Amino acid sequence: MLTVIKPFLFIFLSVAMLGLGGGCATLPKVSEAIDNASTQDPPQILSARGLLSPEKSKALMDRLKRSVAPTDMLERYGAVIESVSGSPLTSGNKVTLLIDGPATYAAMFKAMESARDHINIETYIIEDDATGRRFSDLMLKKQADGVQVNLIYDSRGSIGTPAPFFQRLRDAGIQVLAFNPVNPLKARKSWSVAHPDHRKILIVDGKVVFTGGINISSVYSSSPSGRRRGSGVKPGKTAPLPWRDTDVQIEGPVVAEFQKLFLETWQLQKGAKLPERKYFPDLKAAGKALVQAVGSSPGESNRLTFVLYVAAITFSERSLHLTNAYFVPDDQTVSALRDAARRGVDVKLVLPGSTDVSLTLNAGRYYYSRLLKSGVKLYERRDALLHAKTAVIDNVWSTVGSTNMDFWSFSSNDEVNAVILNKEFASEMEKMFAADIAASHEIRLEEWKRRPLFPRIQEWFAHRFKRWL
Numbered sequence: 001m002l003t004v005i006k007p008f009l010f011i012f013l014s015v016a017m018l019g020l021g022g023g024c025a026t027l028p029k030v031s032e033a034i035d036n037a038s039t040q041d042p043p044q045i046l047s048a049r050g051l052l053s054p055e056k057s058k059a060l061m062d063r064l065k066r067s068v069a070p071t072d073m074l075e076r077y078g079a080v081i082e083s084v085s086g087s088p089l090t091s092g093n094k095v096t097l098l099i100d101g102p103a104t105y106a107a108m109f110k111a112m113e114s115a116r117d118h119i120n121i122e123t124y125i126i127e128d129d130a131t132g133r134r135f136s137d138l139m140l141k142k143q144a145d146g147v148q149v150n151l152i153y154d155s156r157g158s159i160g161t162p163a164p165f166f167q168r169l170r171d172a173g174i175q176v177l178a179f180n181p182v183n184p185l186k187a188r189k190s191w192s193v194a195h196p197d198h199r200k201i202l203i204v205d206g207k208v209v210f211t212g213g214i215n216i217s218s219v220y221s222s223s224p225s226g227r228r229r230g231s232g233v234k235p236g237k238t239a240p241l242p243w244r245d246t247d248v249q250i251e252g253p254v255v256a257e258f259q260k261l262f263l264e265t266w267q268l269q270k271g272a273k274l275p276e277r278k279y280f281p282d283l284k285a286a287g288k289a290l291v292q293a294v295g296s297s298p299g300e301s302n303r304l305t306f307v308l309y310v311a312a313i314t315f316s317e318r319s320l321h322l323t324n325a326y327f328v329p330d331d332q333t334v335s336a337l338r339d340a341a342r343r344g345v346d347v348k349l350v351l352p353g354s355t356d357v358s359l360t361l362n363a364g365r366y367y368y369s370r371l372l373k374s375g376v377k378l379y380e381r382r383d384a385l386l387h388a389k390t391a392v393i394d395n396v397w398s399t400v401g402s403t404n405m406d407f408w409s410f411s412s413n414d415e416v417n418a419v420i421l422n423k424e425f426a427s428e429m430e431k432m433f434a435a436d437i438a439a440s441h442e443i444r445l446e447e448w449k450r451r452p453l454f455p456r457i458q459e460w461f462a463h464r465f466k467r468w469l
Contacts, residue, residue: 027330027411028303030310034080043078046088048253048285060091064290067423068396073315074421077397080311081304081419087292093252094287095420097400097428101220104210104247105131111204111249112138118148118277120262122201124157124402125215128165135216136165140172148275150175152265154197155182157215177271179414195298198402198413200247201262206281209258211418212247212400213325213389219243224384224439241354244384246323246432248400248418252286257293261416289422296403296415305403305417306410310336312393316345321433322391323350326357326404327364328466333405334367341375350436353380360406362462365455372445379440386436389417392429397421407467 045057052060061074078089098104112119119142126132139149151169153161155178170176179197202210214220222242250258259279266274296305313320313336320340327349329337341347349371355361368378389405392398401417403409420426 027306027332027407030080030307030314030332030336034076034311034314043075043082044088045290046090046253048092048283051088052091060290064396064421064423068394068426069318071317071394071396073312073317073394073397076315077312081292081294081308087257087294087304089290089292089421090252090254090257091290092285092287093250093254093289093291095289095291095418095422095425096249097425097432098210098212098247098249099432100223101214101243101245102223104212104214104245105220107249108202108210109134109138111202111208111210112142115142115147115204117205117281118150118203118279119205120150120201120203120259120279122152122197122199122262122265123216124154124196124198124200125217126151126153126158126161126165127215127217128161129218131218131221132161132165132216136169139169139174143172143174148175148277150177150262150266150274152177152179152197152262152269152271154179156180156196157198175272175274177266177269179265179269194412196413197265198409199261199265199295199416200402201258201416203255203259203262206259206279207255207283208249208251209255210247210249211258211402211416213245213387213402214247219385220245241383241385243387244381244436245325245387246390246400248420250291250418252289252291253283254291254293254418255283256280258416261293261295265414289420289425291421292419294399294401294417294419296410296413296417298412298414303410305401305415308399308417308419309333309391309403309405312391312397312399313337313340316340316347316393318394319346319348320391320393321346321348321350321430323386323388323433323436324405325352325387325389326355326360326406326409327351327367328360328406329364329367330407330410334370337371337376338374341371346377347375348377348379348433348437350379350381350386350433350440352386353382353441354385356385359462359465362455362458363466366459366463366466368443368448369445372443372448378443379437380443381436381440383439390429390432392426392433395426395430396423398426398429 045052143149220243224242224244294304390400398420399417403415
């Protein structure tokens with residue numbers, strides 16, 4: 001959701017309200033998935049040498065549990081996600097936290113420069129701006145060097161990017177695929193404006209993957225921590241807020257799982273036959289993190305990122321620290337958050353204080369009173385436009401991805417999250433979360449009760465549209 005698509009938001013809402021969008025969909029009952037999952041067997045774990053035996057899988061999970069305070073959430077969460085997704089936990093991965101746009105882009109460019117076989121990119125938005133042109137120039141350079149570049153972009157998310165931008169790539173031999181073309185005459189399957197590809201994946205040589213919330217746009221080019229008020233801005237004008245987002249760089253066997261998601265999307269969208277490349281090279285252990293690639297697409301039984309979040313919240317025992325850009329929770333999510341706080345879990349949410357979609361901001365604020373009364377602590381980020389979608393639970397379970405906590409993201413988008421089980425990575429996540437807390441304003445219940453009437457009306461009105469946000 002970048003500024004470029006804001007004029008289309010209400011058109012999109014109108015289509016959804018006419019019954020063509022995700023407003024008619026329902027979310028699965030996570031309680032049923034929890035009841036159906038067996039918690040007796042250890043989660044299935046895939047290593048560089050293949051599936052581990054149940055005994056070795058249990059030993060690995062036991063070692064992980066011993067590294068933190070006692071918690072049963074790992075087995076309980078693993079059993080649920082495995083039962084509904086079939087996606088295994090994968091051992092032997094190295095995960096690097098990339099806290100903002102500049103750090104992410106620097107790491108991406110370095111990896112792309114080193115590519116020798118192929119580069120696969122899947123993104124919601126790629127803009128024709130300084131950042132987008134830097135990416136396109138590098139893609140063209142690598143294609144000329146003999147590296148095959150394949151690009152999937154969402155046609156609605158990138159609707160403001162001119163056709164010549166993509167044609168230049170195609171003319172150079174880059175394979176370019178528009179996900180669900182906005183123009184129905186260009187559709188390769190049943191036409192739908194209500195199913196966008198919101199994933200962000202960059203895979204280099206099948207050996208390293210980047211994923212998270214960061215699109216290809218200059219709005220991410222500055223860091224909130226390095227922002228200088230008024231720098232380069234005309235007198236009397238206010239510098240635009242930097243966008244605060246998060247990605248991860250992952251090396252190890254789980255890269256193959258992300259590669260499968262990319263290639264499945266290409267096939268389902270009926271893209272041209274891709275040139276032969278080593279898309280699945282032999283992958284060796286690169287670190288100690290257990291990682292799971294959780295990809296979600298619309299469908300009654302495939303809303304995996306929704307199950308991921310609600311199950312993890314339900315199983316949290318000590319701490320639940322969540323950051324999310326577009327927070328319009330459904331009833332199951334609200335209940336899970338409130339129940340966690342009432343049973344003594346330290347539940348803290350960092351949410352936007354400023355946004356590019358005011359209707360979403362107000363719809364999310366509608367829930368503040370209920371959450372605060374249950375003991376949930378709420379913070380709104382200052383001096384940045386928060387776009388991150390992350391969580392860390394019980395100092396061992398973390399997720400970074402593209403999934404917003406709203407109905408559209410959970411029910412109608414293609415999304416992807418990396419779930420990381422690792423104490424050291426969770427510690428880095430906690431440090432990042434603490435920095436966001438320090439740069440945020442805490443919302444307190446008594447203060448919230450005294451807010452003026454007009455914001456209350458805005459929140460009530462926005463809430464009426466919650467199923468289309």
